[in-house]
Amino acid sequence: RLIAKLPTIVAAWARLRRGDEYIPPRDDLPFSDNFLYMLTETVPHPLWSEVFDDCLILHAEHTMNASTFAGMVTASTLADPYTVVASSIGALKGPLHGGANEEVVMMLREIGTPAQAHAAVEARLNGKNKLMGFGHRVYKNYDPRAKIIQKACHEVLGELGIKGDPLLDLAMELEKIALNDKYFVDRKLYPNVDFYSGIIYDKMGIEVDLFTPLFAMARVSGWLAHWLEQLRENKLYRPDQIYSGEHDRHYVPIDRR
Numbered sequence: 001r002l003i004a005k006l007p008t009i010v011a012a013w014a015r016l017r018r019g020d021e022y023i024p025p026r027d028d029l030p031f032s033d034n035f036l037y038m039l040t041e042t043v044p045h046p047l048w049s050e051v052f053d054d055c056l057i058l059h060a061e062h063t064m065n066a067s068t069f070a071g072m073v074t075a076s077t078l079a080d081p082y083t084v085v086a087s088s089i090g091a092l093k094g095p096l097h098g099g100a101n102e103e104v105v106m107m108l109r110e111i112g113t114p115a116q117a118h119a120a121v122e123a124r125l126n127g128k129n130k131l132m133g134f135g136h137r138v139y140k141n142y143d144p145r146a147k148i149i150q151k152a153c154h155e156v157l158g159e160l161g162i163k164g165d166p167l168l169d170l171a172m173e174l175e176k177i178a179l180n181d182k183y184f185v186d187r188k189l190y191p192n193v194d195f196y197s198g199i200i201y202d203k204m205g206i207e208v209d210l211f212t213p214l215f216a217m218a219r220v221s222g223w224l225a226h227w228l229e230q231l232r233e234n235k236l237y238r239p240d241q242i243y244s245g246e247h248d249r250h251y252v253p254i255d256r257r
C-alpha cells in the first residue's frame with residue numbers, strides 16, 4: 001500500500017498546492033507513467049517514463065544509508081510500517097542525504113553558466129562550502145548510479161532533439177573541473193547519484209522541492225524490505241555511548257550558581 005500510495009500522495013499534493021484538481025491514479029498505466037500522468041494530466045513520452053523509471057530503480061535501495069537506518073531503529077521498537085517510513089522520510093530530508101539533488105539544481109542555477117564554473121568551485125571551497133552532489137560516505141570512486149543517470153540525461157535529450165541543456169552543460173563542466181582538481185582528487189570526491197538526477201527531473205518540469213518526495217517514493221521499497229528483515233530477528237536498538245565529558249561533577253543548586 002505504501003509503495004502504491006506514495007506516488008498518489010506526492011502527485012496530489014503537487015497539484016493541490018498550486019490550485020489544480022487532484023487526478024486519481026489509472027490502474028491501466030505502469031508505475032512511472034501513472035505517476036507522471038497524475039502529476040501532469042498527460043501520459044508522458046515513453047522516453048521520459050523510461051528515464052524516470054531508471055531513476056526510481058536507481059534510488060529504490062542502497063543498503064545501510066541514513067534513512068534506512070533511521071527506519072530500522074524505529075522498526076526495532078515494533079512500531080507500525082507507516083511510522084517506520086515516516087522516520088526514514090525524516091532522515092532522508094537533509095541536504096547531506098536525499099535533499100542533495102534539490103541543492104544541486106539550486107547550486108547550478110546560482111552558478112549560472114559553464115564560464116563561471118571555475119570561479120564558483122574556488123569560491124565554494126574558499127568559503128568552506130561543499131560542492132553539492134559530490135562525495136559519498138562509502139563510494140570513494142565514481143558512483144556507478146551517477147554514470148547511468150548522466151548517460152540517460154544525454155540519451156533522452158539527444159533522442160528528443162534537444163541540443164545542449166544549460167544545467168547539464170554546467171554540471172559536465174563542474175565534473176571536469178573537480179575530477180582534475182587536487183582538492184577533489186586527494187579526498188576521492190566524485191559525482192554521486194544526486195548530481196545528475198535533479199537535472200533530469202528539472203528537464204521534466206518537476207518542481208525542485210518535489211525531488212526529495214520522489215526519492216522517498218522510490219526508496220520506500222528499500223525501507224520496507226529492511227523493515228521486514230529487521231522483524232525477522234528483531235532486537236531493540238540501544239547503542240552504547242562512550243561518555244567523554246568531565247567526571248565527578250557536583251550538583252550546585254540553581255540559586256547558588
Ligand code: COA
Binds near residue numbers: 096192
Ligand atoms: N564538496 C567539497 N568538499 C567535500 C565534499 C563536497 N561535496 N564532500 C566532502 N568534502 C570534504 C570534507 O570537507 C572533508 O574535507 P577535510 O578532510 O579537508 O576536512 C573531506 O572531503 C571528507 O569529508 P567527509 O565529510 O568526512 O566525508 P564523508 O564521506 O563523511 O561525507 C557526504 C559524505 C556525502 C556527507 C559528503 O561528501 C557531502 O556532504 N557531500 C555533499 C552532499 C551530497 O551530495 N550528498 C548526497 C550523498 S549520495
